[in-house]
Amino acid sequence: MKAKERMAIPRQYPEELTPEERVKNFKEVTFGFDEETAIREANRCLQCKKPKCIQGCPVRNDIPEFIALLRDKKFEEAYWKVRETSTMPSVCSRVCPHEFQCEGACVRGKKGDPVSIGMLERYLTDWMVAHGKNLAKECALPNGKKVAIVGSGPAGMTAAYILAHLGYACTIFEALPIFGGMLSVGIPHYRLPRDIIGAELYSLKNCGVEIVYGTTIGLDKSLTDLKNEGFDSVFLGVGAHDSRKLGIEGEEGTEGVLHGVDYLRRVLSGEDVDVGEKVVVVGGGNVAIDVARVALRKGSKDVFVLYRRTKEEMPASGIEIHHLEEEGVHIEMLAAPIKILQEQGKMTGVECIRMELGEPDDSGRRRPVVKDGSNFIIEADSIIPAISQNVNHTANKGLDMKLESWGTYTVDSKTLQTSEEWIFAGGDDVLGPQTVAKAVYQGKVAAESMHRYMQGMDLCEGRDLNCYMVDW
Numbered sequence: 001m002k003a004k005e006r007m008a009i010p011r012q013y014p015e016e017l018t019p020e021e022r023v024k025n026f027k028e029v030t031f032g033f034d035e036e037t038a039i040r041e042a043n044r045c046l047q048c049k050k051p052k053c054i055q056g057c058p059v060r061n062d063i064p065e066f067i068a069l070l071r072d073k074k075f076e077e078a079y080w081k082v083r084e085t086s087t088m089p090s091v092c093s094r095v096c097p098h099e100f101q102c103e104g105a106c107v108r109g110k111k112g113d114p115v116s117i118g119m120l121e122r123y124l125t126d127w128m129v130a131h132g133k134n135l136a137k138e139c140a141l142p143n144g145k146k147v148a149i150v151g152s153g154p155a156g157m158t159a160a161y162i163l164a165h166l167g168y169a170c171t172i173f174e175a176l177p178i179f180g181g182m183l184s185v186g187i188p189h190y191r192l193p194r195d196i197i198g199a200e201l202y203s204l205k206n207c208g209v210e211i212v213y214g215t216t217i218g219l220d221k222s223l224t225d226l227k228n229e230g231f232d233s234v235f236l237g238v239g240a241h242d243s244r245k246l247g248i249e250g251e252e253g254t255e256g257v258l259h260g261v262d263y264l265r266r267v268l269s270g271e272d273v274d275v276g277e278k279v280v281v282v283g284g285g286n287v288a289i290d291v292a293r294v295a296l297r298k299g300s301k302d303v304f305v306l307y308r309r310t311k312e313e314m315p316a317s318g319i320e321i322h323h324l325e326e327e328g329v330h331i332e333m334l335a336a337p338i339k340i341l342q343e344q345g346k347m348t349g350v351e352c353i354r355m356e357l358g359e360p361d362d363s364g365r366r367r368p369v370v371k372d373g374s375n376f377i378i379e380a381d382s383i384i385p386a387i388s389q390n391v392n393h394t395a396n397k398g399l400d401m402k403l404e405s406w407g408t409y410t411v412d413s414k415t416l417q418t419s420e421e422w423i424f425a426g427g428d429d430v431l432g433p434q435t436v437a438k439a440v441y442q443g444k445v446a447a448e449s450m451h452r453y454m455q456g457m458d459l460c461e462g463r464d465l466n467c468y469m470v471d472w
Contacts, residue, residue, distance in 0.1 A: 003046055011113035012041040019326040023296050026189040029323060035073075038123040042071040045115050048107055053117060056105025058437040059086045059444070063102060063117055070120060076133060079124040083137075087158045087440055090196050093122035095187055096437045097286070097317040135199070139207040143167035145454050148231040150217045150395055153181025154436045155427025156237030157200055158443025159450070164207035166451055171231075172209060175216040178269065181239050182428070183436070185265040186287070188294050191320075218394035223423065233450045236396070236409065236418070236425040237443065240389040240433050241265075246282065250340030251385075256347030257340060260287045260386025267294055276381025278302040280350055282337055284314035285433075288386035289321060292329045295384070304330040306337060306378075308355050308368040336368070338375070340383060349379040391429045399423075408432055415449040415459045416442060424450050 015031045016022075022029050033041065045067045053063045061082055069078035082089045098104070098118040106114030128135055147163050149156045152174040160170045178184050180197045201211070217223060226234055243259030251257055258275065260283065266273050279300045281292045284307040295303050305324070307314060310333050314321060325331070332352075339351040354374030357366035391407050402410035402419040409425040411418050416426050426442030428434055452459050 001043060006044055006046055007108075007111075009040060009044045011044065011116060012037045012119075013116075014119060019323075019328070022190065023293075023327050026297060028193050029190045032126045033119055033123045035127075038120060039071055039073070041116050042067050042120055044108065045071070046107060052105040052107060053102045053115075057102040058435065058441045059092070060441075061085050061089075061102070061121075066124070067115070067117075067120060070124060075124055075127045079128050079133075082121060082124060086437075087161045087444070088154065088200055088436075089121050090125040090199065091154065091183065091192065092437050092440065093118050093125060094196070095183075095192050096435055099318055101435070101437065129199075136203055136206050137165060140165055140167035142169060142208075145169070145232045146171070146230055147450065147454075148173060148226045148234045149237060150223075150234065151175075151181055151237035151239055151427075151429075152179050152211065153183060153237055153239050153427060153439060155239075155439040155443040155446070156181065156235065157204065158440045159235045159237065159424075159426070159447040160204055160209050161207070162444060162447035163450060164204065164209050166447075168451075168454070170204075170209045172204075172211050173215045173217050174211060174213050176269075177213050179211060179213075181237070182241070182261075185268050186261060186290075188264070188268065188290055188297075190293070190297075191290070216394060218397040222398050223396060223420075224398060227422065232422070232454045234423045235443075235446055235450060236423060236429060237427045237439075238392065238395050238429050240391045240408075240428040242390040242392045243385070244388045244390055246337060246385045246387065248338055248340065250342055250347075253345070254340055254342045254347050255345055256342075256380075256382040258382060258384050260291050260384055261389055263291055263384050264294065267298060273298070275300060275384065278380045278382075279304075280337075280378055280380045280383045281305045281386060282383065283307065283386035283388075284309065284316060285386065285388070286316045286320055287389075287433075289316045289324050291384050291386050293324055293327060296327055296329065303328075304332055306332045306335050306350075306352065308334065308336040309357065309365060310334060313357075313365045332378075334368070335376075336370075337383065337385075341377070347380065347382060349377050350383050351375060351377050389428075389433050391432075406432065412459075416446040417449060417453070417459065422453070424453075 017029050047064050051064045066078045066081040102117045103114040108114050145168050147168045147170045149160045149172040152172050164170045179201045243261050279295045281288050292303050334355045335352045337350045338353050341349040354371040355368040358369040361367040408430050416424050418425050424446040426446040427439035449459050
């Protein structure tokens, strides 16, 4: 097929649950492609000589190659081509903001719609499961060394997977009673079904990885305790679970004020959290979108998002914003809360102010500027700020580990080694709140570095560091 013929093929879109049906449950919203649709979409790929999509992918998947194999109906080969670089394509294909990563770099996007890379990757993982194919790699013989992984999120999972397949006895310490970190308590089921996370857990256990639940490193035992127990190296993948506060009057001590990741953690862990009928969510990222959509599904009738910029500046995935609006959530643009109103300790509303966009800030987005005298009040039962998260430093209690000014762990940019040579870190506790793929990538980098450290090798010598020096 010639390039002109490929360019003539329109982008294929998956079927979805209707908005009316999906707000009543937590079923997965987006269905996967069937074989015919997947091949048709794969035929849109131009097989560029210098594929920018690979550079756009945080884990550097060989996207043109796996698409070419898929197009030729070599589905199993295509899946394993992805697995050469990615430890969890079933997760990344569902939750990554592809429009900002691989698809955002796709050449086809310059003159129309990019190739639906995420859906094609998902097709392969779903095909493997549907056809009963083996998803596990052969495990290595034990090499006599022990590794502790703190946190079972995507960075921790990846580090454990790689190190276990190199023969290390890996133990994951998870503070929560469930596996998966933010994948389980931060991403709703309608975006990431729990059986997908369960498959990742099975894969780890298949190579002997031990999971210890309900153990908080820094409280129940220290990092030094782990070293004294014979662990040769430690990976910190604790994520960024502490909600960032608005810092406005009435936020503290008022009934009806919750914070985004706290709300999601409680609801997705099975707790019944009543936030009332009228809910205000503050923020423009995926957490804010998830909070609003979960509140709808839990019975709130009037939910809207308050965002201080315009829709074009929202960092959330476009498809998530689209789904949000389809489900009836209104986005109040160019507005910010300045005071939470209450009577006898219970929230009654929020005072807001209008904004306008000024000059670009460090993020490249235009800075919101207050419009004097534009105050207005929204009556509401609750307000849920979802304006980013901070790293909790309980894990490094007792150690004088270096931190960046914004609270993430200071690491060597090439090896992810912390100021304590036997401790490595990666994921959100190094990057700040970021995507699953970036956490996976750092888990890979850290695992390779830990392997070299435990084998007495130079952490950099002979290692292809070009792929590790990613500008994020």
